Amino acid sequence: MPPMLLFEQALNGFQFGVMLFLMAAGLTLVFGVMGLINLAHGSLYMIGAFFAAYVAGLTGSFILALGASLAAAAAAGAIIEVTVLRRLYDRDHLDQVLATFALILILSEGTRWVFGSFPLYLDLPDYLDGVAVLPGGLEYPIYRLVIIAIGLIMAGGLFLLIARTRLGIQIRAGENDREMIAALGVDITRLYTIVFAIGAALAGLAGALVGSIQSVQVGMGEPVLILAFVVIVIGGIGSIKGAMIGAILVGMTDTLGRFLLPIAMSSVMDASQAASVGSALASMSIYILMAVVLAIRPTGLYGNR
Amino acid sequence: MSESILAVREIMKSFGAVPACRQVSIDLKKDEIHALIGPNGAGKSTLIKQICGDLAPDSGTIHFLGEDVTDLDVAMRARMGLGRSFQISSVISEFTVLQNIVLPILGKNGHVMRFFRPAFANQSCVDFARQVANRVALQDRLSVRAGDLAHGERRRLEIAMALALRPQAFLLDEPMAGMGPEGTKQMTGLLRELRSEAPILLVEHDMDAVFALADRISVLVNGEIIASGTVGEIRNNAQVRLAYLGEEE
Amino acid sequence: MNREGILNAVLASSLVLVPLWASLSGEIFAITLATKIAILALAGVGLNIALGQGGLVSLGHAVFFGLGGYAMGVLASHAQDFVPLLEWPFALDGTKSMPVIWITAILASSLAALVIGIISLRTSGVYFIMITLAFGQMFYYFTISWPAYGGEDGLPIYIRNSFPGLNTLVPLQFHFICLALLFAALVFSARLKTSPFGLALNAARQNGERVAASGIRPFDVRLWAFVISGAITGLAGALFADLNRFVSPVMFSWQTSGEIIIFVILGGVGRLFGPVAGAMLFIILEHFLGDFSEYWQIFLGLLLLAVILYSPGGIIGILAGREKSHV
Numbered sequence: 001m002p003p004m005l006l007f008e009q010a011l012n013g014f015q016f017g018v019m020l021f022l023m024a025a026g027l028t029l030v031f032g033v034m035g036l037i038n039l040a041h042g043s044l045y046m047i048g049a050f051f052a053a054y055v056a057g058l059t060g061s062f063i064l065a066l067g068a069s070l071a072a073a074a075a076a077g078a079i080i081e082v083t084v085l086r087r088l089y090d091r092d093h094l095d096q097v098l099a100t101f102a103l104i105l106i107l108s109e110g111t112r113w114v115f116g117s118f119p120l121y122l123d124l125p126d127y128l129d130g131v132a133v134l135p136g137g138l139e140y141p142i143y144r145l146v147i148i149a150i151g152l153i154m155a156g157g158l159f160l161l162i163a164r165t166r167l168g169i170q171i172r173a174g175e176n177d178r179e180m181i182a183a184l185g186v187d188i189t190r191l192y193t194i195v196f197a198i199g200a201a202l203a204g205l206a207g208a209l210v211g212s213i214q215s216v217q218v219g220m221g222e223p224v225l226i227l228a229f230v231v232i233v234i235g236g237i238g239s240i241k242g243a244m245i246g247a248i249l250v251g252m253t254d255t256l257g258r259f260l261l262p263i264a265m266s267s268v269m270d271a272s273q274a275a276s277v278g279s280a281l282a283s284m285s286i287y288i289l290m291a292v293v294l295a296i297r298p299t300g301l302y303g304n305r
Numbered sequence: 306m307s308e309s310i311l312a313v314r315e316i317m318k319s320f321g322a323v324p325a326c327r328q329v330s331i332d333l334k335k336d337e338i339h340a341l342i343g344p345n346g347a348g349k350s351t352l353i354k355q356i357c358g359d360l361a362p363d364s365g366t367i368h369f370l371g372e373d374v375t376d377l378d379v380a381m382r383a384r385m386g387l388g389r390s391f392q393i394s395s396v397i398s399e400f401t402v403l404q405n406i407v408l409p410i411l412g413k414n415g416h417v418m419r420f421f422r423p424a425f426a427n428q429s430c431v432d433f434a435r436q437v438a439n440r441v442a443l444q445d446r447l448s449v450r451a452g453d454l455a456h457g458e459r460r461r462l463e464i465a466m467a468l469a470l471r472p473q474a475f476l477l478d479e480p481m482a483g484m485g486p487e488g489t490k491q492m493t494g495l496l497r498e499l500r501s502e503a504p505i506l507l508v509e510h511d512m513d514a515v516f517a518l519a520d521r522i523s524v525l526v527n528g529e530i531i532a533s534g535t536v537g538e539i540r541n542n543a544q545v546r547l548a549y550l551g552e553e554e
Numbered sequence: 555m556n557r558e559g560i561l562n563a564v565l566a567s568s569l570v571l572v573p574l575w576a577s578l579s580g581e582i583f584a585i586t587l588a589t590k591i592a593i594l595a596l597a598g599v600g601l602n603i604a605l606g607q608g609g610l611v612s613l614g615h616a617v618f619f620g621l622g623g624y625a626m627g628v629l630a631s632h633a634q635d636f637v638p639l640l641e642w643p644f645a646l647d648g649t650k651s652m653p654v655i656w657i658t659a660i661l662a663s664s665l666a667a668l669v670i671g672i673i674s675l676r677t678s679g680v681y682f683i684m685i686t687l688a689f690g691q692m693f694y695y696f697t698i699s700w701p702a703y704g705g706e707d708g709l710p711i712y713i714r715n716s717f718p719g720l721n722t723l724v725p726l727q728f729h730f731i732c733l734a735l736l737f738a739a740l741v742f743s744a745r746l747k748t749s750p751f752g753l754a755l756n757a758a759r760q761n762g763e764r765v766a767a768s769g770i771r772p773f774d775v776r777l778w779a780f781v782i783s784g785a786i787t788g789l790a791g792a793l794f795a796d797l798n799r800f801v802s803p804v805m806f807s808w809q810t811s812g813e814i815i816i817f818v819i820l821g822g823v824g825r826l827f828g829p830v831a832g833a834m835l836f837i838i839l840e841h842f843l844g845d846f847s848e849y850w851q852i853f854l855g856l857l858l859l860a861v862i863l864y865s866p867g868g869i870i871g872i873l874a875g876r877e878k879s880h881v
Contacts, residue, residue, distance in 0.1 A: 037680050093680055094611045098819055099862045101812045105855030113849050226691055233684040276701050283695035287688045291673055294685055298677045384769035395764045397757045408757055411750045412769025423748040
């Protein structure tokens with residue numbers, strides 16, 4: 001197997017991991033601060049993608065489309081938080097799971113109703129639609145590099161936001177002790193809405209970015225959502241750092257597993273069988289990874305409880 | 306060590322760099338009430354958790370009824386007869402008083418993996434539960450939800466759940482906490498009766514109750530037993546007065 | 555009889571009488587709907603043991619539903635193609651016999667529940683929800699990428715499996731088979747609740763620490779509950795596959811897990827007939843709202859949201875009030 005191919009797959013895995021981080025960051029933040037488990041996070045991803053495709057179709061500008069995805073997902077997130085989710089913070093996880101499952105039904109069908117059942121396509125502008133030659137001679141799509149860059153910038157921004165700003169201090173305080181931030185005179189209700197909107201915006205952006213590689217359609221959010229859950233469970237729920245490491249682990253495991261397992265299998269069985277066994281194993285690999293992590297550390301890599 | 310029902314030997318436990326128990330040894334002998342006192346944060350809860358099996362010590366051993374139970378879990382130790390009450394009342398709040406008392410009887414008898422016959426069809430089990438309820442004066446509250454009980458009653462229910470294990474030792478964590486003078490008096494009387502059933506390791510803040518009940522007292526400060534002796538000895542121990550009783554007065 | 559008892563009797567008898575009426579008046583489709591309700595309710599009865607009695611929020615019960623379905627699919631496909639299931643180490647043929655299929659489904663799903671339970675029950679809270687969800691996905695993607703039994707397209711079974719002494723091709727007879735199993739599971743579930751095991755399980759839901767201090771390992775009790783729960787849901791999966799004469803990876807999907815939870819919650823969590831009421835409402839809504847609007851799931855979502863926010867006791871809670879303590 002040529003090393004270039006492996007390098008390319010590793011980059012793909014990294015890019016996938018960065019995307020997963022954008023999804024997982026919001027989930028883990030919302031859980032850490034509000035104690036809410038939000039299945040409808042995938043719907044925000046979908047909403048971001050749809051609005052990006054819609055605005056791109058209207059204006060032809062990819063930058064505006066990305067901006068629209070951030071704004072639409074943040075707005076949708078804030079609306080959901082204010083109307084439904086804030087009633088659930090004190091409920092048990094079962095109620096949260098079900099209510100947000102209900103939100104998925106409403107948002108998915110609502111989107112289908114507004115945008116129709118056919119997939120939309122978000123076309124890349126010419127300046128992103130080419131390949132770059134990386135050191136070592138690997139030709140790699142510019143757009144995927146851009147995704148990695150945007151994802152890393154967002155991740156860096158999020159770390160700075162949490163480490164350096166006033167809002168970040170409040171968020172960290174909220175993770176540790178809800179009563180304390182109330183005692184400090186912080187408007188918790190507003191803080192929660194803001195935290196939720198930030199998480200939603202990141203998910204929406206991820207949806208738009210990925211929507212340009214794949215198609216934009218109803219139901220696109222849920223598979224990613226579940227992967228993001230795997231990420232935060234591996235990383236430790238509530239931990240941004242854990243989400244970052246978990247995301248890269250999952251992205252790499254999934255992508256490289258799909259690439260390497262069929263090859264590995266072909267050394268012990270015939271080619272067509274190897275392909276199917278390999279891909280079956282690869283599709284399970286991240287769940288196996290998660291089960292192993294949890295079997296060793298029941299609260300994930302960076303979970304504290 | 307033969308007459309010790311419970312023997313804790315040189316237990317060490319630390320959380321990260323913070324030591325919570327340093328070489329703690331403590332015994333519970335037949336027919337005695339052994340009180341464990343100490344200021345808040347002295348490591349009493351950590352010690353209790355290790356004795357009942359919630360926490361594993363870093364080193365040291367715990368023997369119960371002559372057996373090494375250091376590696377046994379909470380349920381195993383309970384089934385051997387370690388009856389326990391918690392610092393904060395811990396009962397099954399949606400269950401009735403009678404159901405609460407039946408639960409440890411099932412645990413003790415090993416009758417849990419029975420899936421079809423109603424638990425209450427076992428007459429001897431229910432009769433025993435009623436007897437236990439009588440002993441803690443809850444016989445008129447059998448069908449009340451535990452969550453609806455008054456604080457003192459819930460405390461007594463916990464004692465009943467410990468009693469239902471036919472215990473060889475009681476481990477009672479602040480049974481008087483939050484009780485008024487009347488409740489404390491009633492509980493003191495109850496504990497005095499329980500002593501004939503099994504020895505009691507009693508963690509308690511109420512010094513009057515401790516001095517009235519205890520045969521022996523051990524004082525835990527900063528994760529160390531600084532003194533151990535009879536009520537008189539502890540009252541007159543200068544180190545204890547300084548470290549602990551002085552702060553109380 | 556109290557109100558819940560009356561309500562339960564109404565629900566049970568409607569599943570007997572409506573199909574009888576439908577059969578007499580030739581409304582075959584109504585029988586199929588009733589059968590679907592009975593089967594999905596059975597899946598819910600299974601989940602309700604883990605969720606309602608044990609407080610174990612499993613978002614992975616589709617695993618057991620799907621395994622039940624594939625137990626039927628694999629056995630029946632080998633039988634219909636006359637290809638032996640195994641030639642080595644011993645010869646084993648497929649089968650079209652329902653009882654054999656059911657036992658296989660129950661064994662397969664119990665075994666899966668045992669393994670998944672041993673791993674998942676080490677965790678609790680959100681981690682438990684997530685890890686059960688992940689196991690569901692594991693099976694889902696495995697069946698999609700494993701080509702032997704239809705892969706993503708699923709596996710059709712051309713003729714319904716047989717039951718000794720009955721003609722399962724007659725909708726009413728198949729319905730009563732499913733209904734009998736549902737009733738058996740309801741009786742079992744009711745007995746379980748008052749049994750020593752049920753007492754320990756319900757106690758472990760509320761206060762695991764106290765259960766341990768009572769000499770009972772909460773882990774053991776929960777694991778058994780999870781296995782029993784998975785076995786019943788697995789049986790329902792086998793019947794569901796027989797109803798549709800088709801199995802596909804969708805049975806393993808997390809939406810399936812979500813729907814099984816919906817039956818339990820809409821009906822009333824922890825209530826004996828909760829899953830029956832929930833499945834009935836779900837199927838009726840799907841059928842009638844589905845005719846009325848392509849987007850019927852919006853209404854289902856809104857209804858579900860309303861139940862969770864304003865009436866956590868579900869339908870049984872609304873109609874029969876709070877559960878009375880069972881002593």
